[in-house]
Amino acid sequence: MSQEPLVRDAEVAEFRAAVLAKLTYAVGKDPDHAFDHDWFEAIALAARDHMVEHWMDHTRQIYRKAQKRVYYLSLEFLIGRLLYDSLSNLGLLDIAREALTDLGVDLERIRLLEPDAALGNGGLGRLAACFMESMSTLGVAAHGYGIRYEHGLFRQAIVDGWQQEQTENWLDFGNPWEFERPEVIYPISFGGHVETVQDAGGQQKQVWWPAETVRAVAYDTPVVGWRGSSVNTLRLWRARALEELHLERFNAGDHLGAVAEVARAESISRVLYPADSTEAGQELRLRQEYFFVSASLQDLLRRHQNIHPSLLNLADGAAIQLNDTHPSIAVAELMRLLVDTHAIPWDTAWDITVNTLAYTNHTLLPEALETWPVGLMERMLPRHMQIIYLINAYHIDSLRAKGIHDFDVLRAVSLIEEDNGRRVRMGNLAFLGSHSVNGVSGLHTKLMRSTVFSEMHKLYPDRINNKTNGITFRRWLFQSNGELTSMLVDALGEDVLDHPEQRLVDLEPFADKPDFRKRFAAQRLSSKKALARIIQERLGVVVNPEAMFDVQVKRIHEYKRQLLNLLHTVALYQAIRAEPGTNWVPRVKIFAGKAAASYHQAKLIIKLANDIARTVNNDPTVRGLLKVVFLPNYNVSLAESIIPAADLSEQISTAGYEASGTSNMKFGLNGALTIGTMDGANVEMCERVGAEHMFIFGLTSQQVEARKRSGEFNAGGDIAASHRLNDVLQAIRGGVFSPDDASRYAGLIDGLIAYDRFLVCADFDAYWDAQKRVEDLWHDPAQWWRSAVLNTARMGWFSSDRTIREYAEDIWKALD
């Protein structure tokens, strides 16, 4: 922002004084003896003061205008670092940089000290964080609700090529962004039994006598929007025991027993669950879900009652969005609070519940759909189980009343699954208890209607709607790619920062300007050099920044098909060795991502990537034409370094399996070209960017569906038809990459051949051909960079501001 020099000098001086005051009075350090960490804390606290002013203004304004509140309930918020996010949105980044330089402190070095707040697994948690930022930017009166995990997602170490999980301790040095609210406490109960009693008016009512109660304590983090426009609150709950110490037991000499209850209670907010873990710890997961849902609902009902005389108009004052089924016990809990605690009649309470709640589905993968054993629910939440049975009974009755008696239909829409032990289907519960059920990309929403929720959709044809995901451009462009951002400002003016959705398209004509393309390529090269330094520091591998950076970074999962990319890597390796004289495009294959601790196949894929990397990188015949790296501990901060440095973005899931994907958008925005299947939001990217500026390949979701129906998953035919694929599989199976244990991958490859569930072999040749097209375009830099510029220019629609506007208008009715 252009500014009067004097005003700016004054702001710099003011910020410098604020940081020094924080360092002295809040951190308790003398500038001459302060460690970098002390400086970090002082800067964060100074920035936080700026937010607090906006925060209070914004809150007062919400009350004054009686604005409708949006409550975003999510078990995950994958936030990353907040220093640049806050400074940049407050317009203080340059001011802070200058103020600190005067003090002899390098802001960039301090930035790296902040641990990532990794309270999420992957796309779902990161989406929640992007949404929080966009809601503040747009002035939606929003509250995020979640759990303040003491340990976020595990730290991934790679030891001898294998993933090892290490405990993550993001709170070790405290957290300068949050405010503890010891006065905001709610009781959360578990277990016990339910009694039917008569109330004063002779009405029967249910009374829950729980066996155990813990406390939920609030911690608030302000979330500031672009240009400090408004500041919302992320409220995370921490579990505490009712009593810190059982004094009687302690005095009797039972020192461990005296704190056992504390340990049990506090374990609820101890650690984030890895998304795809199996049976183990199921009970604790359900306790987490109920814990944060109950605390959040009690809190928001109290807030509503502060302004409104009753809860009858709850749906006018509040919209509650359930991020996946994790918070879907909210349907039963809201009913319990309305009916049991607030004495509202069942039918009225049901209308309020449905009108207030909305549910977002994020996956159709059958094994990922949450169900809870009825026995566990009865034990842990007996009153909720009763309520769920009652909801189900009314639901099935209403269908019969409409003349629907078909057993298959009733079975499909029931809240209780009867086939494999009785279980509560949380997806159906969330669907039934919400007025809106949305998918996260056009294709995903279509598949929701035609597969998992097809019967529900027939009963409630208006309920399912689409809200294609988006990303916040502030973090994924302005903060992570300052060079490209400056170029955009130079080319399009400052306005592009405020209205990228509208303004980015104005970049299109620049795609035809050779000078601009050169600058674009130069930015990429400088980001690639920075990433090359990280690669060398962390892995000791030297890569050529002029080579094509071919990147696949995301959670490791079979459906995302990192294996397909690895097969291509091996095919390329073999081809280079066979024909060393060909004009090969030098490539660096970059992988990163975590596997759930219990997901053996995913961990084996990580080992394979590392085995291939070692072999290829040490083979002199390849002459550096191909390098393979697996960067450990993928997280938001590493993504911010990798994405601006990518030439090629790998989005190659089996069609129909990736609900949306969001890294596809981050890469596209930064000008990488996508090689991908027609899956998730790739489809919409293709519509907007143009198929000629992407490398689309592979089976379509209809073709995948057809394969599923035929039940034909043996890869024998695909392998027989492709000598290249056959050679690759033979090499891996035979131990070329695992000489220390030649049979390491025999099971993996044999399994793939016998049952290729994710159609890796079926898509291999098409993928190889698409990669050939990539190489052809790389040989034509003018065309490559033209496409790259057009990718950036056409990504405006994928701003999470657009997504949030759609939620606010269509679902929440929460925009003035």
Ligand code: 26V
């Ligand atoms: C969970 C599980 C659990 C059991 C084993 C397999 C499995 C696979 C995936 C998941 C994750 C489900 C929820 C989720 O994270 N979905 C992601 O949501 C993103 C934001 O909408 C979206 O971009 C991703 O495509 C979608 O996978």
